[in-house]
Amino acid sequence: xxxxxxxxxxxxxxxxxxxxxxxxxxxxxxxxxxxxxxxxxxxxxxxxxxxxxxxxxxxxxxxxxxxxxxxxxxxxxxxxxxxxxxxxxxxxxxxxxxxxxxxxxxxxxxxxxxxxxxxxxxxxxxxxxxxxxxxxxxxxxxxxxxxxxxxxxxxxxxxxxxxxxxxxxxxxxxxxxxxxxxxxxxxxxxxxxxxxxxxxxxxxxxxxxxxxxxxxxxxxxxxxxxxxxx
Ligand code: 5RP
Numbered sequence: 423x424x425x426x427x428x429x430x431x432x433x434x435x436x437x438x439x440x441x442x443x444x445x446x447x448x449x450x451x452x453x454x455x456x457x458x459x460x461x462x463x464x465x466x467x468x469x470x471x472x473x474x475x476x477x478x479x480x481x482x483x484x485x486x487x488x489x490x491x492x493x494x495x496x497x498x499x500x501x502x503x504x505x506x507x508x509x510x511x512x513x514x515x516x517x518x519x520x521x522x523x524x525x526x527x528x529x530x531x532x533x534x535x536x537x538x539x540x541x542x543x544x545x546x547x548x549x550x551x552x553x554x555x556x557x558x559x560x561x562x563x564x565x566x567x568x569x570x571x572x573x574x575x576x577x578x579x580x581x582x583x584x585x586x587x588x589x590x591x592x593x594x595x596x597x598x599x600x601x602x603x604x605x606x607x608x609x610x611x612x613x614x615x616x617x618x619x620x621x622x623x624x625x626x627x628x629x630x631x632x633x634x635x636x637x638x639x640x641x642x643x644x645x646x647x648x649x650x651x652x
Contacts, residue, residue: 431548432458434642435512438546439463441640441647442510445544448475451503453536454490455511456483456529459546463510468493480506482536483529484597500536509540513547514559514630516639520652521613525562525630528587528596534628537635545639552641552650556613560585560604562630569625570601576623580616582607600627 428436439462446452446467454464464486471477471494478498481487490497511533514526522545524530537543563584565573570586577584584603587594594602610616617631639650 430644431550434548434644435459435546436462437642437645437647438548438640439510440466442544442546443467443470445508445510445542446470446475446477447507448477450477450507451498451505452477452479453506453509453511453540453543454479454481454486454495455509455533456486457512457527459512459548460486460510461489463546464489464493464495467510468495471495480536482511482532483527486529500539503539506536506540508542508544509536510544510546511537513545513551513632513639515551515553515556516545516547516636516641516650517553517556518650520636520639520650521556522632522636523556523559523561523630524632525564525602525628526559528562528594528602530562530630531564531596531598531600531628534632534635537632540635542637543635545636547639547641549641549643555609555611556631557607557610560606561610562587563603563605563620564596564598564600564627564629565603565625566627567599567601570603573623573625574603577603577605580619598627
């Protein structure tokens with residue numbers, strides 16, 4: 423990120439982010455994603471704001487809120503709006519038909535709420551994120567702490583091995599105070615069917631399968647940006 427020499431993957435993220443920021447228009451409400459790719463978009467949107475673009479933004483995490491404030495982007499409470507015009511966010515994996523795994527950075531619940539309110543979701547990634555089938559990356563599942571053991575057993579019943587995410591020798595907590603189980607399913611045959619099964623398990627606050635939420639993916643590849651649209 424800022425200060426250090428940029429690797430080629432960081433360059434790809436930045437190229438994708440700069441391409442995504444071209445979709446931002448004066449007067450819009452913008453959803454700001456979380457993660458290292460979103461960082462570049464937040465920085466570029468800050469530049470737009472400083473040159474007179476009047477946008478308001480919703481942050482998908484505490485960290486993104488801090489970055490947005492530092493960049494001078496006006497933030498609003500999500501409960502004061504009915505719709506978000508455009509959201510720019512990252513992903514841990516995507517397929518060319520626009521199914522995603524998200525939540526590697528732990529912000530999946532707010533990211534999915536923001537995505538659900540969004541008219542146009544633009545995902546930005548480097549070239550390592552494109553896959554033919556989801557599941558190389560363990561699927562993040564956010565659970566309320568009271569339900570962690572129960573959910574882990576239900577996931578095992580469906581064939582998934584869930585590992586409690588840790589941080590600094592303790593349990594990782596999301597911005598909502600929940601836990602995350604990172605679940606290995608092997609490659610996922612039918613993400614839509616799996617998402618429906620996960621939606622039915624009590625105690626899961628959110629899972630990282632994002633389906634029918636994305637308008638386009640912009641993937642940095644070398645010096646270019648590739649566009650995937652539904
Ligand atoms: C955070 C996310 C991120 O968008 C995802 O982890 C990708 O992050 P990065 O751009 O740093 O690779 O879902 O919850």
